[in-house]
Every structure is written in C-alpha cells, then in structure tokens.
Amino acid sequence: MMLAQDLVQSGPMVGYSSMKEALLWVQTTKAAEVHFEYFDKENPKKRFKTEKYTTEKNLGYVAKLVADEIQPGKKYMYEVFVNGRRIKRDYPMEFQAQTLWQWRTDPPExxxxxxxxxxxxxxxxxxxxxxxxxxxxxxxxxxxxxxxxxxxxxxxxxxxxxxxxxxxxxxxxxxxxxxxxxxxxxxxxxxxxxxxxxxxxxxxxxxxxxxxxxxxxxxxxxxxxxxxxxxxxxxxxxxxxxxxxxxxxxxxxxxxxxxxxxxxxxxxxxxxxxxxxxxxxxxxxxxxxxxxxxxxxxxxxxxxxxxxxxxxxxxxxxxxxxxxxxxxxxxxxxxxxxxxxxxxxxxxxxxxxxxxxxxxxxxxxxxxxxxxxxxxxxxxxxxxxxxxxxxxxxxxxxxxxxxxxxxxxxxxxxxxxxxxxxxxxxxxxxx
Structure with missing residues (x-):
C-alpha cells in the first residue's frame, strides 16, 4: 500500500505573501486531488481550507492554491492533503501574512x-x-x-x-x-x-x-x-x-x-x-x-x-x-x-x-x-x-x-x- 508521503514528489512550498492571501504549492507523483488546511498559530482550533484541485500530468502534477482566509500580521501553520490523506513532515510547514503597518507604526524589520x-x-x-x-x-x-x-x-x-x-x-x-x-x-x-x-x-x-x-x-x-x-x-x-x-x-x-x-x-x-x-x-x-x-x-x-x-x-x-x-x-x-x-x-x-x-x-x-x-x-x-x-x-x-x-x-x-x-x-x- 502506498504511503501518503509517497504521493508527494516535491514541496510543499510557500509562494508569495500579501496581507489577505498567500500561495501554497505542491507537486504530486501522479494525478491526485490536493487541498491545504491552515490555521492561525495563536488559534489552532479554527481551521481554514483552500479549494480542491486535481493535478494533471500535462501540468507537471503541480497544484498552486491560494490561502485567502488570512489576516494581516498573523502567522499560520498548514497541512497538505492528497486524495484526502494528510501528508506528514518532520519539519515546520508555516507561512505568514504581511503586516499592516502603514499609518500605525514604523515598518517591520x-x-x-x-x-x-x-x-x-x-x-x-x-x-x-x-x-x-x-x-x-x-x-x-x-x-x-x-x-x-x-x-x-x-x-x-x-x-x-x-x-x-x-x-x-x-x-x-x-x-x-x-x-x-x-x-x-x-x-x-x-x-x-x-x-x-x-x-x-x-x-x-x-x-x-x-x-x-x-x-x-x-x-x-x-x-x-x-x-x-x-x-x-x-x-x-x-x-x-x-x-x-x-x-x-x-x-x-x-x-x-x-x-x-x-x-x-x-x-x-x-x-x-x-x-x-x-x-x-x-x-x-x-x-x-x-x-x-x-x-x-x-x-x-x-x-x-x-x-x-x-x-x-x-x-x-x-x-x-x-x-x-x-x-x-x-x-x-x-x-x-x-x-x-x-x-x-x-x-x-x-x-x-x-x-x-x-x-x-x-x-x-x-x-x-x-x-x-x-x-x-x-x-x-x-x-x-x-x-x-x-x-x-x-x-x-x-x-x-x-x-x-x-x-x-x-x-x-x-x-x-x-x-x-x-x-x-x-x-x-x-x-
């Protein structure tokens, strides 16, 4: 039986960040349904999901999905699911929303x-x-x-x-x-x-x-x-x-x-x-x-x-x-x-x-x-x-x-x- 981890070829990877959304990327080993779930590190009980996407051979089995339920300045943990199975990793999977600093504070470091x-x-x-x-x-x-x-x-x-x-x-x-x-x-x-x-x-x-x-x-x-x-x-x-x-x-x-x-x-x-x-x-x-x-x-x-x-x-x-x-x-x-x-x-x-x-x-x-x-x-x-x-x-x-x-x-x-x-x-x- 194929392990869930074997369904992933590379990634996940975090792409761009804005104040309202961030891009999440992963590549599967074959055609598969992919989605991400993510949550604010300070409020882990409230989870959000991206849309689901089925990867295709002609597109390199790549999935690019947007996390669009994020808030400025927050840091998030995320998980990737392939064919409904959670992919485990022994390293952190995190991303951040950019900070709304304008008219409020000095810009962040x-x-x-x-x-x-x-x-x-x-x-x-x-x-x-x-x-x-x-x-x-x-x-x-x-x-x-x-x-x-x-x-x-x-x-x-x-x-x-x-x-x-x-x-x-x-x-x-x-x-x-x-x-x-x-x-x-x-x-x-x-x-x-x-x-x-x-x-x-x-x-x-x-x-x-x-x-x-x-x-x-x-x-x-x-x-x-x-x-x-x-x-x-x-x-x-x-x-x-x-x-x-x-x-x-x-x-x-x-x-x-x-x-x-x-x-x-x-x-x-x-x-x-x-x-x-x-x-x-x-x-x-x-x-x-x-x-x-x-x-x-x-x-x-x-x-x-x-x-x-x-x-x-x-x-x-x-x-x-x-x-x-x-x-x-x-x-x-x-x-x-x-x-x-x-x-x-x-x-x-x-x-x-x-x-x-x-x-x-x-x-x-x-x-x-x-x-x-x-x-x-x-x-x-x-x-x-x-x-x-x-x-x-x-x-x-x-x-x-x-x-x-x-x-x-x-x-x-x-x-x-x-x-x-x-x-x-x-x-x-x-x-």
Whole structure:
C-alpha cells in the first residue's frame, strides 16, 4: 500500500505573501486531488481550507492554491492533503501574512535570503567527469537563518541538452531540481520569489531567438509562486512585489535579448518596453530601498561573459533615466557569475552611489574570479565558494538601514556591509 508521503514528489512550498492571501504549492507523483488546511498559530482550533484541485500530468502534477482566509500580521501553520490523506513532515510547514503597518507604526524589520546558480546533479545526462553540483547542505544553512522570504536570482535550475527542445524535458528538469531532499524544509516555511537567467530559460547564453521561450515561461510560472508575471504584456516573466516598505522589481533578461555576438542592429537585453515600465514603476515608488533583480551583473564594467556591459548603450540609458527621474534608493541584485561581489558606482558627488550585489553560486561550480576589469568592484567582497546572502532592513521609517551579509555553505559569515537609506538620496534631500 502506498504511503501518503509517497504521493508527494516535491514541496510543499510557500509562494508569495500579501496581507489577505498567500500561495501554497505542491507537486504530486501522479494525478491526485490536493487541498491545504491552515490555521492561525495563536488559534489552532479554527481551521481554514483552500479549494480542491486535481493535478494533471500535462501540468507537471503541480497544484498552486491560494490561502485567502488570512489576516494581516498573523502567522499560520498548514497541512497538505492528497486524495484526502494528510501528508506528514518532520519539519515546520508555516507561512505568514504581511503586516499592516502603514499609518500605525514604523515598518517591520525584514530579513530575506538571496542566491543563484543551483545545479542538482543527474549522472545519466551530466557531462562526464567531476560532478558540477555539490554542497547541497547550503539549503539547510539558509533554512536555519529563518528568512521571511528568499529571492532566487536566476539559474535556479540547469536545463541540460536533453531538456532544451521539449516540454517534457522542461518538466523533468524542474521536477528533478525541485525534488532535492535538502531543499524541502526551506521550501515549506519560507516564502519564495524568483527570476530566471539562461539556464532555467534555455540553453547556455540563450536569448530572444530561442524557439521554446514560451514553453520556458509556462514552466517557470508553473513551478514558482510570484504574485504576477509579464506585467508589460509582451511575454516573459517581468514582475513586481512588495514586502513591508520595500519594493522588488523582477526583470526578464532573456525573453527580449539580442544575441551576445549580434552587432548588426540595435542591441538590447531588456528592451525599451520593459525599461519604460521599470522607470515608471521606480518613479512611483516611495520605498527607501528599491531592489532591481536581474539575472546578470548590471554595474560591472567588465564587458565580458554576459553582464550588462555587453549592452553598454542600454545600460547607460537605464542609469541616465534613473538619474533624470531622481529615483532614490536603488539597489541591484543579480547572480550568474559563480562568485559573489559587491560593486559600487558613483558618477559624481552630486549623485548617490548605485550598488550592485552579485550573489552566486549556491551549488553550481564556484570560481575565485577577481573581476580584474571591473573598476567598480569592492575587492574585499569577492567570494569564490558556495554562498548565499541574508539582507536585513531595519530601523524607523525615515531612517532605514540595509545590512548585507554573505555566508558560506555552513552558515559562517564571510562579510557584512551596512548601507543607510539616507545615503542613497540626492544631496538636496539628505540630512
């Protein structure tokens, strides 16, 4: 007889959170009826249920259901039921509703994890030789930090040659990665948001010419729990979310991209429609820190590999528009490079510095890259081992402070840096 636990392939996972609803995700091993039950940790006798959903093979046996009977600021425990049978886990399954703080208190303290480049080995289809993925215990270390949410910065799975040209290949690769045992406790009690880069979009260095890009979008949306996608209605995964007084702008650096070596016409990584949306959204924001998440490095001056310096005209245009609109508090977050480092660019003393945190890699092969051609790098922040970041924002509403900390696979702190929101304002607005 099949045990109830055997009905689950991966998850459950907690997706986005708002004040009124949160997304719950799970993948079954075969077609099955799924629902979640949840309750306020302070009032466990009053239980709520999501709708029921029957998973389908063509949709990866994935269920995405909304818990919409929640109240601001409350923390909830939940259970997942498959074919009416409760799935037991030996780790917490929890989520939270965001806090209603506006007009009442200072915004709450926020802790979130960042990371990119997660390679899970599959010997049958991997390249011969030394395995490329390792040290999966890093996810246990992230889980122990107990972040409010995790923002995955691309290459969250690595599609292989056998996956690129079929929908079945996409479903297999995403399923294989999501099923990693070490990942399950982190999925179950931390909210998750994501963008992509080339390896979870398609082949290495892939771009807008990729024939399967709409399939890539479909499967990405199936396996992640962002509150929105394709906000510019042009395809792809561009999106946005807010946590407390912080805003996150999730960019798509693949769907509209010109090939890296195509110089025959106008070149773009993001495209004008996405950039126009970004600048307009940034200009509308009152957040003290405006986090722009993008798959590849933005600030680095190294015109190599796949960073935005290869698309210099577009990068300069974005910086120009940020400055023209006097948008304050911008922080770039990205991955891709298989090492971590912080870049800082300040064109003159009339403008505040733009920071770019590159955080890579989680489990894929790490490199001790010195970024010799990046004039904006902060040398002391370069890390060439598997690592992740925990970003903390705290303090009163008008004096928020961002503290970045980078940890190795065992959770040992490698470096820390604090950035005051007031230092990311234009001179006339600073104290």
């Amino acid at each position: 926020v802790n979130f994890a960042v990371g990119s480049c997660n390679y899970v080995n599959e010997k049958e289809v991997d390249r011969p030789g030394r395995p490329y993925g390792s040290e999966y215990e890093i996810f246990t270390s992230i889980h122990k930090k107990d972040p409010d949410f995790m923002l995955w910065l691309g290459d969250n799975t690595y599609l292989r040659e056998v996956d690129w040209d079929s929908r079945k290949g996409f479903l297999h690769r995403y399923t294989h990665t999501r099923s990693l045992p070490e990942l399950q406790p982190l999925l179950a009690s931390t909210h998750h948001y994501a963008i992509w880069d080339d390896h979870d979009f398609g082949p290495n260095n892939s771009n807008g010419s990729y024939a399967m890009k709409d399939t890539a979008s479909e499967i990405f949306k199936l396996f992640w729990g962002n509150p929105n996608y394709d906000v510019i209605k042009k395809g792809g995964i561009t999106g946005h979310f807010q946590w407390a007084d912080l805003e996150f702008f999730l960019l798509d650096n693949r769907y509209y991209r010109t090939a890296n070596n195509n110089y025959t016409g106008e070149r773009q990584m993001l495209g004008k429609e996405q950039i126009d949306w970004l600048i307009n959204a940034l200009a509308s924001s009152r957040s003290p820190f405006k986090f722009i998440a993008i798959g590849g490095q933005f600030i680095s001056s190294e015109a190599m590999y796949e960073n935005h310096a290869l698309f210099q005209k577009e990068r300069n245009y974005i910086i120009q528009k940020i400055r023209e609109a006097r948008i304050e508090g911008v922080i770039f977050l990205d991955g891709d490079r298989h090492h971590t480092g912080l870049s800082k660019m300040q064109e003159s003393d009339r403008v505040y510095p733009l920071y770019d945190l590159t955080c890579s890699s989680l489990t894929a092969g790490a490199h001790k890259n010195k970024e010799e051609l990046n004039v904006y790098k902060l040398q002391e922040t370069l890390v060439g081992v598997h690592n992740f970041g925990i970003l903390n924002v705290s303090g009163p509403r008008k004096d928020r402070v961002l503290t970045m900390k980078i940890f190795d696979k065992d959770g040992k702190e490698l470096w820390t840096k604090a950035i005051k929101a007031q230092d990311l304002r234009y001179r006339s607005r600073r104290r």
